[in-house]
Amino acid sequence: MCGRFxxxxxxxxxxxxxxxxxxxxxxxxYNIAPTQPVAVVRQGATCxxxxxxxxxxxxxxxxxxxxxxxxxxxxxxxxATKPSFRTALKRRRCLIPADGFYEWKKGEGKTKQPFYxxxxxxxxxxxxxxxxxxxxxxxxxxxxxxxxxTDANETLRPLHDRMPVILREDDxxxxxxxxxxxxxxxxxxxxxxxxxxxxxxxxxALVNNARNESEKCIEPLPDADQVPRVH
Numbered sequence: 001m002c003g004r005f006x007x008x009x010x011x012x013x014x015x016x017x018x019x020x021x022x023x024x025x026x027x028x029x030y031n032i033a034p035t036q037p038v039a040v041v042r043q044g045a046t047c048x049x050x051x052x053x054x055x056x057x058x059x060x061x062x063x064x065x066x067x068x069x070x071x072x073x074x075x076x077x078x079x080a081t082k083p084s085f086r087t088a089l090k091r092r093r094c095l096i097p098a099d100g101f102y103e104w105k106k107g108e109g110k111t112k113q114p115f116y117x118x119x120x121x122x123x124x125x126x127x128x129x130x131x132x133x134x135x136x137x138x139x140x141x142x143x144x145x146x147x148x149x150t151d152a153n154e155t156l157r158p159l160h161d162r163m164p165v166i167l168r169e170d171d172x173x174x175x176x177x178x179x180x181x182x183x184x185x186x187x188x189x190x191x192x193x194x195x196x197x198x199x200x201x202x203x204x205a206l207v208n209n210a211r212n213e214s215e216k217c218i219e220p221l222p223d224a225d226q227v228p229r230v231h
Contacts, residue, residue, distance in 0.1 A: 001073050002127065002147045002164035004207065005032050005101035006116075006218065007039060009124040014039075014050070014097055017124055018172070023050050030217040033210035034072040040129055040145055041095040043176040053094075057146035058134040059084050065134070068144055074130055076150040076165060076190035080183035085146070088130035090181040095126035095172060096147055100218060102207055103159040103200070114207050115159055116218045117200040128165040128175060128190060153192035155200055166193040 008028035015023045018041050032038055037052040056068030071084055079085040100118035107113055119125060128148040135141045148165040156163040167175055171189050174180060207217045 001149055001160065001162045002101050003034065003072065004210070005098045005127075005164075006030050007032060007098055007124075008215075009097070009099050014124065017169075018048060018050070018095065018097060018126070020048050020050055024052065028215075029213065030215055031207055031210055031213050035069060036210075038145065039097055040131060041097065041126070041176075042131065043178060048176065050097075051143070053131055054142055054144040055146075056144055057084065057088070057130060057132050058142055058144045059132055060134055062134060064136070065142065071146050073149045073162075073164075074146045075162075076128075076148050076187060079130070079148065080187060085130055086183075088132050089183060089186060091178070092131045092133075093175055093186075094129040094131045094145060095167065095176065096129040096145065097124055097126055099124040101164060102203075103156065103163075105159045114203050114205060115200045116203045116207075116220075117156065117159075117198060119197055120199050121197075126167050126169075126172065128167050148190055150190050150192055153198070154195040155198045156192075156195075159200065163192060165190045168193075 011023035011025055024039055034056050036055055038055045039050055040053050041048050041050050055072055057071040058065050058068040074085045079089050100116055102114055104112040104114050129145050131145040133143050149162045150165050152161050152163045175189055202221045206212045
């Protein structure tokens with residue numbers, strides 16, 4: 001699954017990576033949590049566009065926004081049939097830029113050790129995302145999104161059995177192409193990312209509180225050698 005992630009890459013670099021005319025001016029984020037605004041890339045009429053959407057999908061038919069808190073992730077194996085996601089899969093797909101995310105490994109008793117997962121080369125990447133437009137009875141409107149998840153690769157498996165879908169850059173166009181609506185073709189892209197390109201290391205419990213937003217969230221533990229690094 002994916003419940004927290006980071007986006008600290010400078011906007012100018014996001015412009016290049018995601019082929020944007022311009023990116024939103026954002027401060028570095030070290031502990032992005034559900035229900036918060038997140039940057040997404042969508043296909044506009046003539047080019048890719050970046051905007052802020054609420055993390056936690058709110059289907060257009062939802063009576064209120066509460067459902068969004070339980071739809072921060074969408075399983076790749078059910079999005080083609082589940083009512084909450086199947087229409088968005090065909091018509092409203094997006095890229096969700098990130099440069100790392102967090103996972104918690106179960107320890108003895110109720111203890112959990114947080115890990116930070118990123119690319120070995122440190123470059124940004126894109127989660128496969130879906131988005132929806134919701135309108136409330138008071139004429140309010142919210143655009144929201146969810147992160148697609150799949151089976152964990154060899155890097156993530158020691159931590160969790162699920163991981164977010166990280167799309168390859170060569171697949172960005174296919175995922176965003178509004179002309180492609182065949183669920184089978186789209187789901188072919190939703191595979192575990194190459195484990196050899198990723199790494200994970202233990203960090204402090206600072207990240208457990210979503211109000212903690214600093215680079216200290218991703219610092220390796222001083223005694224990290226005592227906690228096995230995952231490769």
